[in-house]
Amino acid sequence: MTTARENTNGSGLPPVPSIPLTAESAAKIAEETSVGGLVRDATAHLSTLVRAEVELAKSEIAGEVKKGLKGSVYFIVALTVLLFSSFFFFFFGAELLDVWLPRWAAFLIVFGLMLLAAVGFAFLGYRKVKKLRAPQRTIDSARDTVAALRHRGDGS
Template identity: 85%
Template structure:
C-alpha cells in the first residue's frame, strides 16, 4: 500500500491513504500469493479505501465549514449594526410620543415597553430550555454497546 505522502504534489492537503494502481499480471499474482494472502490484501485495500473516503469527506466538510464561518462573520456584523441602530428607533419613538405626552413620561413608557418585551422573550427562552432532555436513546444505545463488548470479552 502507498499513501499520498509518498506522492506529494505540494498542494498542502493532508496525506490520504491510497491503493497502488500498478498493473500486475494474473500469473505473477497467482504464483506469489495464496488465497489467504489475496483475501488479506483485498481486506487491506478495502480498509484503505474506506479510510481514504472518510479522510476526503472530513477535509471537504472542514473546508466548507471554514467558508461558512467566514460568511457568518458578515451576518454578525450586520446584526451588530442593527442592534446599535435600534437605540435610535426607540429614541425616535419616545420623542414622537412626547408630542402628545410629557417628555419624561414618553421615555418611561418606551423603557417599560422594552422591559416588557425583553421579559416576554426571556420567559419564552426559559420555557424552551426547561423542555430540554438528555439524549436518552443515544445513552441507552451506548450502554448496550459497552455491555455487549464487556460480555463478549468475558466469554473469550
C-alpha cells in the same frame, strides 16, 4: 499505500492515503501470496479505502464550512450595526412620547415595551428549543447497520 505527499492534486485540499494500483497478473499474485495473505491485503486495502473516503469527505466539508464562516462575518457585522442603531430608534420613540407625556413616563413606556419584546422572543425561542429531538432516523439506521454487520460476521 502511497504517502500523503504523493497524491496532491493542487486543489488545496489535504491529500489522503490511497491504494496503489498495479498491473500485476492474478497468476503472479496467486504464486506469491497465500489465501490468508490475500484476505489480509484485501482487508487492509478496504480499510484504507474507507478511511480515504472519510478523510476526503471531512476535508471537503471543512473547506465549505470555512468559506461559509468567512461569508457569515459580514452578516454578523451587519447585525451588530443594526443592534447598536436600535438604541437610537428606542431613544427616538421615548423622545416622541415626551411630547405628550412626562419624560420619565415616556422612557418607562419604551423600557416596558422593550422588556415585553425580550420576554416574547425568549418564550418563542424556548418553544423552539423544547421541540428539538434526537435524530431518530440516523440512530435507527446506525443500529440496523451494526446489526447487519454482526449478523454477517457470525458466518451465517
